[in-house]
Amino acid sequence: MMVAATMRSFTRQYCKLLSPLRLHAVSCRCLSSNALRMPPCAFVPEKYESLPYEHVLEVRRKNLSAALSTYYKKPLLLHQGHMQWLFDQEGQRYLDMFGGIVTVSVGHCHPKVTEAAKKQLDRLWHTTNIYLHSPIHEYAEKLTSRLPGKLKVLYMTNSGSEANDLALYMARIYTGNYDVISLRSGYHGASPYALGMTAVSAYKPGVANGLGCHTTMCPDVFRGIWGGSHCRDSPVQTSRTCSCSPGSCEAKDKYIEQLKETLETSAARSIAAFIAEPIMGVGGVVQYPKGFLKAAYEVVRERGGLCIADEVQTGFGRTGSHFWGFQTHEVMPDIVTMAKGIGNGFPMAAVVTTEEIANSFARALHFNTFGGNPIACTIGSAVLDVIEEDGLQDNCKTVGTHLLLELSKLRDKFEIVGDVRGKGLMIGVEMVTDKKTRRPFPAEDMNVIWEQCKEHGLLLGKGGLYNNVFRIKPPMCIRKEDADFTVAVLDAAITKYLDEVNK
Structure with missing residues (x-):
């Protein structure tokens, strides 16, 4: 209690100090009358000076495919990111507990990854893999050393879909x-x-x-x-x-x-x-x-x-106990596919298999123009270094377990929280109409709670066959206070929804 009170006092003083300096700086949102606030963040975003919000919406409507859907009734216009935080065009701060759809692994604009990318940009942007260049070879050695058994041959692609396509082609x-x-x-x-x-x-x-x-x-x-x-x-x-x-x-x-x-x-x-x-x-x-x-x-x-293990979301330490999700099942796949967190948001992906399978595939000419791009491989190497140096796999285990146990209290508290599950920082909260029937929670009601979380500065994903599961898969650098804030916001949003329904 004393620690929590001290943290709240520090946050109030911190936000009071920042507010007169820049209007677009870190925002503090109240969840309820007790003035529980977001965890503090010393980062101050740059002032937004690009297209006006309404013009962005107009361009989206006219010039981008309708297939590109957006989240929320009022879509977010994101301007800058820092570790687990995102900032919109007005400087409002959001805790990103969805990680750019489970893609930002070590943190938005992580300084070490950003610096590695900048250096490589000055050296060599692109050459295809028909030439030798050190980044792809350094990365191949570094990545395959983290895979067990005979999984030692690497193919680079640009997305998880490409990787899975290629894996099936190989098989x-x-x-x-x-x-x-x-x-x-x-x-x-x-x-x-x-x-x-x-x-x-x-x-x-x-x-x-x-x-x-x-x-x-x-x-x-x-x-x-x-x-x-x-x-x-x-x-x-x-x-x-x-x-x-x-x-x-x-x-x-x-x-x-x-x-x-x-x-x-x-x-x-x-x-x-x-x-x-x-x-x-x-x-x-x-x-x-x-x-x-x-x-x-x-x-x-x-x-x-x-046997193909799709590690696009579970890989790179996210499950906490192991570097790869398949290791938690005590299995050895023949092919492993990976993407998303592999590049912390940079478009890259990979397929890793055995030499025997790779040799059989060599009878078909396979070529990917951007697979193994020097910048991508440099970023991938930096991501692997940061995961180890920052202890992010262990952080997934420690903070993820704490978050799961705290979220399970919401399941005990609310009839509409049907299930809490996951491992490390790959977590789902399934919403139901009642626990007895396990009937999926209606989409329109799900959105009410989801929107309320966003209003309090918490970004969650949604998924499941019936779209009734809150997906919580944040950057792996989140802290215990971020986990507590997540639970508090979700608790408050569900409570408000039930209060409205029961009026």
Whole structure:
């Protein structure tokens, strides 16, 4: 209590000091009558001097595709970022707990990453990988040293969709098989091959896609048919009862039976690949029963398929206990794809596989103009250094566990908070109409709470098959006070929503 009071006093004095200096500087928002404020931030953004807000909206309407949707009723015009903070054109400060859709890993404009990029810009912007240049070779050695086993051969691309496309291409060439299995509710991108592996109808354009792609039941222990209170590798379990005997998991066995049935009824006798995220991202931070992924890999390999780990969101220490999400499942994939946090927001991605698989792929001419770009590789190297130097994997474990446990108190407090789940700083809060039926919370009501959080300076994502999951995946540099602020804002927003509904 004394620490909290001291922090509030410091924040009030700090904001009072800054306010007369610059009108566009750090803002302080009150959550309720107790004047709980955002954690302090000494960074002062530059004054915004670009296009007026209304003109930006007009350009967006006229000159950008309608397919590019925006968040919030009044879209944010972001001007500058610093670590876990974002600032709009008026200097208003926001705690970014979505990390640019799980992409800003070490912090917005991290000084070391920014400096590395500046130096490389002065040296060499671009040359394709038909020439030798040190950044790609330095990065290849540095990245593959962080992968276990025989995962030592690297292909650079520009996005997660490209990486997953390439991974499936490799698997089909290596195995000589065609069919691929993915999980329902899984998202792996929107490019031609990746869209087939994506199993969320909102991303399906209504044209032919996904030839040879089949889906199996999502092993969701909260919303799925089977699941109990000991299934997940998470500090927070579901509130469902569990009758499993020690050392066994009936839910895992049932979902594996569904996978086997999918293979028997929908796919050829021999398959090319199985792809899964260690924890679902867009699908709503779904965690599988412990042992599911390991058993699934065994079943897939019996059918001649390769196992692809989609680490686009879970990689680079975000889960806290391990550098890669697949390591939490005690499995060894044949191919690993990665993007997003790999470049802290710079467009880069990668596929890592074994020498044997890579050699088979060499019979096809593969070329990517920007893959392995000198600036991208320089930034990627700096990101790896910062993760280690700043202790960000451990921070994910410590702060993430604290945040999960605090969020679980909201589940105990509110009937509409159905589930809290995740590992490290990959967290989901699933909203329901009631815990008994687990009926998804209506989208319009979800938006009311979401908008209220934004008004208090908290940016959250949304996801899940029914878009009823708050996705919390911030820059990995957040602090305990940022986690507490997140919980306080979400608590206040839910309380206000319920007060309005119950009037």
